[in-house]
Amino acid sequence: MLLQAIAPVPEDGTSRSLPQILAVDLDGTLLRSNMLHETFWSAWGADWRVPFLAAARLRHGKAQLKALLTERASVDFSVLPYDAEVLAYIRRWREDGGRVALVTASDQRLADGVARHLGLFDDVFGSDGTRNLKGRAKAEFLVDRYGAGSYAYVGDTHADDEVWRHSGHAVVKSRSRRVHAKARVHRSFEVIQPPVSSAAGLVRALRPHQWLKNLLVFLAMLGAHQFDGETLLRAVGAFLAFSLVASSVYLVNDLLDLSADRAHVRKCKRPFASGAAAIEWGLPLTVLLLVSGAAIAALLGPMFMLVLAIYYITTTAYSLSLKRHTIIDICVLAGLYTIRVLAGGVATGIPVSVWLLAFSLFIFFSLAAVKRQAELVDAVKAGKLKIHGRGYHPDDLALVSQMAVGSGFVSVLVVTLYLSADTVLQIYPRAELLWGVTPVLLFWISRVIFKAHRGEMHDDPIVFAARDRVSIVCGALILAFAVGASLP
Structure with a gap:
């Protein structure tokens, strides 16, 4: 599907240059799946005790849970369901001279595995067992790393609202009008139409x-x-x-x-x-x-x-x-x-x-x-x-x-x-x-x-x-x- 640009320039007609950095979410965005659930089912298939171990680890936070599941799961990064439209968008961004960062709430080891397989990212950041890089935590990290308004962000859910709010360009992979409304705080706003409802x-x-x-x-x-x-x-x-x-x-x-x-x-x-x-x-x-x-x-x-x-x-x-x-x-x-x-x-x-x-x-x-x-x-x-x-x-x-x-x-x-x-x-x-x-x-x-x-x-x-x-x-x-x- 083609990218659909919505209000790509400010109302005063002046041009707006896009940020140099494109931050891309993983779960539901770059992937047509969710690595938390992927690792859970993979780990459970290898060890029937995993649901009980996961419940115990969740008490210490979601980042700890993700670390546990990543340790016990076996993931083949070459066959994951990557979204072709998002990949095409990333490649065009790089061809235009921009830099791309993978920024995800999934465990750092999973993010590194995806990045190694695709070879498209200049920076790779994920949850580290202590910090769950999602929502406000992700927004604060990107602002500290690149500066407010100095990055574009590709996301897919309400969990990305805070990240879009501090970005310089919003790219939304969603069919939800509510999600579009949250990201539309920018006059430079794009939609990547995902496949039809699941x-x-x-x-x-x-x-x-x-x-x-x-x-x-x-x-x-x-x-x-x-x-x-x-x-x-x-x-x-x-x-x-x-x-x-x-x-x-x-x-x-x-x-x-x-x-x-x-x-x-x-x-x-x-x-x-x-x-x-x-x-x-x-x-x-x-x-x-x-x-x-x-x-x-x-x-x-x-x-x-x-x-x-x-x-x-x-x-x-x-x-x-x-x-x-x-x-x-x-x-x-x-x-x-x-x-x-x-x-x-x-x-x-x-x-x-x-x-x-x-x-x-x-x-x-x-x-x-x-x-x-x-x-x-x-x-x-x-x-x-x-x-x-x-x-x-x-x-x-x-x-x-x-x-x-x-x-x-x-x-x-x-x-x-x-x-x-x-x-x-x-x-x-x-x-x-x-x-x-x-x-x-x-x-x-x-x-x-x-x-x-x-x-x-x-x-x-x-x-x-x-x-x-x-x-x-x-x-x-x-x-x-x-x-x-x-x-x-």
Whole structure:
């Protein structure tokens, strides 16, 4: 976007020369993120004790908190979401002979890391563990360092009001009229239009498309052919509870995986990784979703709440640690799919058959392996020696592929054996039609693995299936066979 100048000269028509020094804020200005939150999530991902340590350190001041998180975090400065417009503004300022200083409330070590990576700053100043360089403290520092009215300042929030008040030129990266009004005390005033509101980014961060997985809670009801109103209502409640809680976990997973996602060819576009969603909204939104999901679960009874709690604890452990361990991560992913099936049975009071449970375990283990297979294929194509944030190496690709094929074909075998059981004749009047399911399922599993092998697979096979025309046709055929077999 172009810079928009507002009243660039005084009302008397005389020219006004800009200051020599341009001071630039980091969080929300140069970055489409916030380093306090970045370091918190990075540190927490490495050590589960960090929230408790952070709470204790906060009592000694925010600068001390930032120092602690900086010490424990691992930040890749090369992949941070820098704002292209602000970078362009800085480069133009330097080309015109001006000097640029990075002045931020983030810890000095983080500011130095950003400055080393960009190579655009003559001076670099940040919080030092004692002084939190924000608001009035930043204004006083800049006045002492450069003199009142002797610097231009690029900022983005009300916290910068005092800094703008003592500057010689105000540059505002914000769409807020209230923020503009505070900075408009200068007749030399510019606006850098930031990207549109992050509300859409936050919605995308919830991954509503992933709620398709939670349709698995309906399998117990469908398998038992029990479609009364109360059963359907309870299944819908289970779907909503799992969707809300799952979204809270997706948020945590994305926030813990920021560096890994930014290094990934597709995941770098995720809202928090790209800066499309405000990172400071991550934690409160996570809590809101979790509480809402728990409230719905409470209406479905204590056993369902227990199953949902097990799901939440397991998936949180996966985000914090288990996903880094080979084989264990695939087993956990398969279990998280399967637990949705069990939850549907608990919510509706319908026992989940051994056949459905066995099929679920094998098919979901296969799909979890496909997920890792797809990541390994991307790593091989990119020439990487290891998947960032995972325990796999490119050489593991053949073995993971074999796991996907073997488990997938066993799931087809389970279906075949089920169709030979006497119980099928009691449920389906025309059970012979169900044999059409086997070749379709065999074809679909083979195709999914083949797509992953070619690098054409989405990060999640379930999401791929929901968008893939061939997969949709296969699903329709399976449904047609099942309905036909149910007719008298």
